[in-house]
Amino acid sequence: MFKRIYRFLSGQPAAALGFVRNDGGRVAAGFQGGAGDCVVRAIAIAAERPYLEVYEALRNANAHYAEHRSSRLAKQIAVRGSTPRNGNHRSVFHDYILSLGFEWVPTMAVGQGCQVHMRSTEIPAGRLIVKVSKHLSAVIDGVIHDTHNPARGGTRCVYGYYIQKR
DSSP states (O other), X not given: OHHHHHHHHHTOOOOOOEEEEOOTTTTTTTOOSOOBOHHHHHHHHHHTOOHHHHHHHHHHHHHHHHHHOOSHHHHHXXXXXSOTTXXXXXXXXXXXXXXXXXXXXXXXXXXXXXXXXXXXXXXXXXXXXXXXXXXXXXXXTTEEEESSOTTGGGTOBOOEEEEEOX
16 A cells, blocks of 8 residues: 555556557458457457457357346347457356366455556466456456557556466
């Protein structure tokens, strides 16, 4: 706590993560234009899988979820379509990420406040899929791989991350 206050008052920069612009193979897979496909990109990059493979797996998972569940989310997926192009829900992608050999590490609980930020001093090394508000991003050994830098100068709160098991 005191270190954070000292850094703020002294103007010392937070331990920033590096950044590399990376679309996860989206353009190479033949996709054009922008999309809300951060889940597909983050998984493709961190798991070292082809973009199209991850895209199809999530499309199938969305379709299966919509077909076999009776929740409000299932109905929304059925209406908007199963494409992962415009976002994916944790209820659908969580099990898929775990099946790729990742483990979920929560860093925030209800009423606890933000404990971990997107800083090199606060997240571990390794291949991570980091969950922040309304976004997933791949972080590999302290370097963000994404189409934009979501760290907000190291102030962005991390809700949790998937880390590849060794």
